Amino acid sequence: MMKKVAVLTSGGDSPAMNAAIRAIVLSCHYHQLQCTGFYHGYNGLINDQHVDMHQFDINSALQQGGTILKSARCQAMLTEEGVMQACNTLRKHDIDALIVIGGDGSLKGLKEIKQHWEKPVIGLPGTIDNDLSGTDSTIGFATAVTTATHAIDKIRDTANAFERIFIVEVMGRHSGHIAFNVGIATGAEAIISFENFTPDQASSKVAEILKGVEKQKRTHGSFLIVLAENLWPGGAHALKASLSEQGQVDSALCILGHIQRGGSPVPEDRNLATELGIASIEAILDGQDNVMIGKLSGTVVATALEDVINTPKPVSSHWVKAHQRQLTHYLK
Amino acid sequence: MMKKVAVLTSGGDSPAMNAAIRAIVLSCHYHQLQCTGFYHGYNGLINDQHVDMHQFDINSALQQGGTILKSARCQAMLTEEGVMQACNTLRKHDIDALIVIGGDGSLKGLKEIKQHWEKPVIGLPGTIDNDLSGTDSTIGFATAVTTATHAIDKIRDTANAFERIFIVEVMGRHSGHIAFNVGIATGAEAIISFENFTPDQASSKVAEILKGVEKQKRTHGSFLIVLAENLWPGGAHALKASLSEQGQVDSALCILGHIQRGGSPVPEDRNLATELGIASIEAILDGQDNVMIGKLSGTVVATALEDVINTPKPVSSHWVKAHQRQLTHYLK
Amino acid sequence: MMKKVAVLTSGGDSPAMNAAIRAIVLSCHYHQLQCTGFYHGYNGLINDQHVDMHQFDINSALQQGGTILKSARCQAMLTEEGVMQACNTLRKHDIDALIVIGGDGSLKGLKEIKQHWEKPVIGLPGTIDNDLSGTDSTIGFATAVTTATHAIDKIRDTANAFERIFIVEVMGRHSGHIAFNVGIATGAEAIISFENFTPDQASSKVAEILKGVEKQKRTHGSFLIVLAENLWPGGAHALKASLSEQGQVDSALCILGHIQRGGSPVPEDRNLATELGIASIEAILDGQDNVMIGKLSGTVVATALEDVINTPKPVSSHWVKAHQRQLTHYLK
Amino acid sequence: MMKKVAVLTSGGDSPAMNAAIRAIVLSCHYHQLQCTGFYHGYNGLINDQHVDMHQFDINSALQQGGTILKSARCQAMLTEEGVMQACNTLRKHDIDALIVIGGDGSLKGLKEIKQHWEKPVIGLPGTIDNDLSGTDSTIGFATAVTTATHAIDKIRDTANAFERIFIVEVMGRHSGHIAFNVGIATGAEAIISFENFTPDQASSKVAEILKGVEKQKRTHGSFLIVLAENLWPGGAHALKASLSEQGQVDSALCILGHIQRGGSPVPEDRNLATELGIASIEAILDGQDNVMIGKLSGTVVATALEDVINTPKPVSSHWVKAHQRQLTHYLK
Known part of the structure; x- marks a missing residue:
């Protein structure tokens, strides 16, 4: 019993x-x-x-x-x-x-x-x-997404004030659930995650971002990149360096880190x-x-x-596509 | 076209x-x-x-x-x-x-x-x-539930400090979705909503609550009642009055109101x-x-x-039952 | 020792x-x-x-x-x-x-x-x-002011959406520290507190508010009244009734209550x-x-x-005057 | 005119x-x-x-x-x-x-x-x-302190769960106002700032922290170090490395960054x-x-x-001393 x-x-x-x-x-x-x-x-x-x-x-x-x-x-x-x-x-x-x-x-x-x-x-x-x-x-999961979203909302304020490019790295181990949910919730101009990026695409991704940044600049806005952890070759610092080298573009970097784990x-x-x-x-x-x-x-x-x-649990392809549509606003 | x-x-x-x-x-x-x-x-x-x-x-x-x-x-x-x-x-x-x-x-x-x-x-x-x-x-809906939950978390602090009974009225028009989601999220000792209450049960509900309060008192705790709006005959003030008359029990009343509509x-x-x-x-x-x-x-x-x-959309009966089980802790 | x-x-x-x-x-x-x-x-x-x-x-x-x-x-x-x-x-x-x-x-x-x-x-x-x-x-005190401010920020959202008049009652026992700090922080169109109101002024205060509301209406905005508890003759409900009777003006009423006591x-x-x-x-x-x-x-x-x-501790007369200056925008 | x-x-x-x-x-x-x-x-x-x-x-x-x-x-x-x-x-x-x-x-x-x-x-x-x-x-300033405090509250949750050492770097340019206000508000076990640290003390500071960590470990708790930016020789990563080298102590590192600038x-x-x-x-x-x-x-x-x-504006020596007293709990 x-x-x-x-x-x-x-x-x-x-x-x-x-x-x-x-x-x-x-x-x-x-x-x-x-x-x-x-x-x-x-x-x-x-x-x-x-x-x-x-x-x-x-x-x-x-x-x-x-x-x-x-x-x-x-x-x-x-x-x-x-x-x-x-x-x-x-x-x-x-x-x-x-x-x-x-x-x-x-x-x-x-x-x-x-x-x-x-x-x-x-x-x-x-x-x-x-x-x-x-x-x-x-x-x-829902709390982590909420915490990251609120943090990026704050970053958006200062990004808007300075019309600046920000790279924000979020958690997620080896999946893009946090990256996609947070990226869409914050209206990120770019989401880089396991579902839409592989390491060998790094160079073309940088070019794509720079194109988006160029367009955004003409409309006087900020540009926010949400990056999933454990993904970019060399890490977020390497992405920042690439934007600087390939596009003479200065970006700020925030690694949200452990604040995403805690909280009520x-x-x-x-x-x-x-x-x-x-x-x-x-x-x-x-x-x-x-x-x-x-x-x-x-x-x-x-x-x-x-x-x-x-069994892997991928981010819904519907989400990935939907985000891509939104991005078209900036990228095409 | x-x-x-x-x-x-x-x-x-x-x-x-x-x-x-x-x-x-x-x-x-x-x-x-x-x-x-x-x-x-x-x-x-x-x-x-x-x-x-x-x-x-x-x-x-x-x-x-x-x-x-x-x-x-x-x-x-x-x-x-x-x-x-x-x-x-x-x-x-x-x-x-x-x-x-x-x-x-x-x-x-x-x-x-x-x-x-x-x-x-x-x-x-x-x-x-x-x-x-x-x-x-x-x-x-999710934002309203979050706002009400955070508000009641604060009320719980002061309810605990005073070991006091609180009635908190939440919105929802004629359905209990907010009441149930908020009530469970805040660990409410009682949820009174369309799904588990009809006006003619008012008297027996008061008796049930008083029994729970009595038990709770012996364990030195607070007692939180989440009430759906537009439900109790005579409104939340009438519920408060009934608790006072039938049980000589003093309770505090909070009507959360329009804070539930706004916010990021x-x-x-x-x-x-x-x-x-x-x-x-x-x-x-x-x-x-x-x-x-x-x-x-x-x-x-x-x-x-x-x-x-x-087509009506009732709160899942599963939720209603689950909550009842939790309440047994206090009510049996 | x-x-x-x-x-x-x-x-x-x-x-x-x-x-x-x-x-x-x-x-x-x-x-x-x-x-x-x-x-x-x-x-x-x-x-x-x-x-x-x-x-x-x-x-x-x-x-x-x-x-x-x-x-x-x-x-x-x-x-x-x-x-x-x-x-x-x-x-x-x-x-x-x-x-x-x-x-x-x-x-x-x-x-x-x-x-x-x-x-x-x-x-x-x-x-x-x-x-x-x-x-x-x-x-x-600072936490209570913060909680009330955030709550009223949310109310402002819905008040703006409906271009509506809101009366929000805040705590403070018999002083206006919370009312003034919250009223200024939220840009309240009117603050009614111990420092700028006595019960016999109720009628002229209603007239003054109605004048402000009238002006505000023409600019398509919301109108927010922060009211100190224990002050208005007959309470916040009476103020609401007066606005309705004297000016055919419908207002919404929120009594923030005990959420102001709790929270981290x-x-x-x-x-x-x-x-x-x-x-x-x-x-x-x-x-x-x-x-x-x-x-x-x-x-x-x-x-x-x-x-x-x-020794009483009044709200700084400087604050009261400063607020009056701001209000002039709406009231003159 | x-x-x-x-x-x-x-x-x-x-x-x-x-x-x-x-x-x-x-x-x-x-x-x-x-x-x-x-x-x-x-x-x-x-x-x-x-x-x-x-x-x-x-x-x-x-x-x-x-x-x-x-x-x-x-x-x-x-x-x-x-x-x-x-x-x-x-x-x-x-x-x-x-x-x-x-x-x-x-x-x-x-x-x-x-x-x-x-x-x-x-x-x-x-x-x-x-x-x-x-x-x-x-x-x-008050908003930045609030944002950093809430972020560190979240980190404290996960630090407690893992009984772990965290280094959290906060902003402040070349002064310790944020570091001290946030460090005291979050009950940081160590605050390292301009007012209580010079670069040549790095080695003895690490020893002091390790002593505190040792004591904390015996009481099964987390250990939180709030570090002012632009201060530690080699930056926060160097502090983390020193703790690891001198004390075989693993610590997690969070650089709060630009979230401290934005927000309502x-x-x-x-x-x-x-x-x-x-x-x-x-x-x-x-x-x-x-x-x-x-x-x-x-x-x-x-x-x-x-x-x-x-004219420089130092953090009140009273604060620095008060904090030192609190720390004695851990460090003596």
């Missing part, structure tokens, strides 16, 4: 992880289950750093960024020894099911656990990057996290195992961890 | 109406169409107050709440004379298609126009209330508005007519105005 | 009370003093609800609105019996000095304590109303609270007693509680 | 420059003066790019960051020829007084103008850096700008010349441009 659920947050933290934790704890309470938390991602499982979740002031956590359970990346989980030790801790505490909130790497860890532990494991998609299939949006979650993320948190407990009670709980087209869906990990 | 598109915003304004206008203007530019705006909703059509949209600084508008075309309700559109006059203005300016951004009443006006004007009419869902079928979310749109609304704005021009070029362009399960969809107007 | 300091927050809570508490706790740690907190304002003193402050996660509190020590108004402190009981608790715990963070009423309570307790008492100005002399700004404090408040919190411990060590610590013209100053309580 | 006032914004833009412009335009209207704006700082004066200010929608500008008059740095003003040409434009348009809103360099330019032009010149302190004497706060101004800045804008017109009418209008200890004050430019 199901009695004790464990939960941990793993990998890069994302806003509303706390909202997911809160929903899990309240749902455990509703179904009269105990809930144990492990600190610092899988490290807490390996080192047995645990806490009774019913002691937390989980209601205050709903508004807060970060994670009350702390998070971390965990090298030890890449070794069989580490995985075995994690499973031992689960057994030691008589855990009946494990929920892990995190991204791609965290779900891979969960699959490893499953190799050596017989009880149900459930993943929840917690990452700002939105690079997990099996869910339209990941927990934290927007309601969209809180509600998604709450819904998925509740659903994760129901999934356990329904006998689900080895799945990630996500939301697709408004419906809660369980997808095999295997499929989540191996 | 399609040459000239007209656009207006009508009814209660909503954040990102400007983003929709901008997308329409840029798309017109892309497809080499002229774009004419009419001011003050249908009044501008009746009184012929128009403007060449290509003169606007539409890029700045992307960030701004309100509507650069102004909005208004229009009594004259309820008369055949008014509708005829509106159609005359459309003919006078050789308009080839009309796009109206607004809510329920505005789309009804568009249907009336269609009775007396042969050219295509397209509606876009612009309202904070999210009470239009044919689209998962309306333009402005959140990226979700900007992007929805941009996508639907682009799609509205494509719909016209594709020969669509008498439809509203919305987004369902991630896909742009055209729905007959007739169906949009006559 | 000074060994143990007590602290409590009293009366209406204000943002950055937590920042003051944090600074007091860190300063106690620096000077090797113990620090005891009492919950729920003076009630915690009367009922002996105390906590060792060094157990708190005071660093997280820096960002948070409300007060981790809870607050309350306390009727019992108006009786000699209540005051005696509070003093007994202080003696029971061997408290060597008492710091109270609160407004006018809270400082009066502190004066009462002083009648029956020989040890030093220190007040810190914690109220959103800024109605305490002895300090240019009170802890929480702005840096100005956090820094003021930190400086005054540090200074309160130094004041105790310097032998100060029966004073409130405030900041005047950039310098930390101790003012006798007696003087703080009995 | 005074008839025509000119205004321009120069150098790095700062939030609420628009509020100052608005106040100047409204005051000109009140005193029946004409008001001419010049675009792009001194460049607009040299190239005669002007605009009648009464055409602007100055009320909307009150809420907006950036500057509707655009800004720029201007190399030509460093040459006598450029200055002469600027003066010619002033004569050509019969300007009777010139107001320049900007920082240190902009006020120097104004002094140059004064060498070749007989009419009154007035400076207003517009810079986020707060590095101008003659005023307690510059226009834009906080009410404090709007009100300061409004007050100084009004005062600048009154100063002209009172016969003032060759001065900057600022606010000291709550009073509007005119200071000779000469003195403003040549």
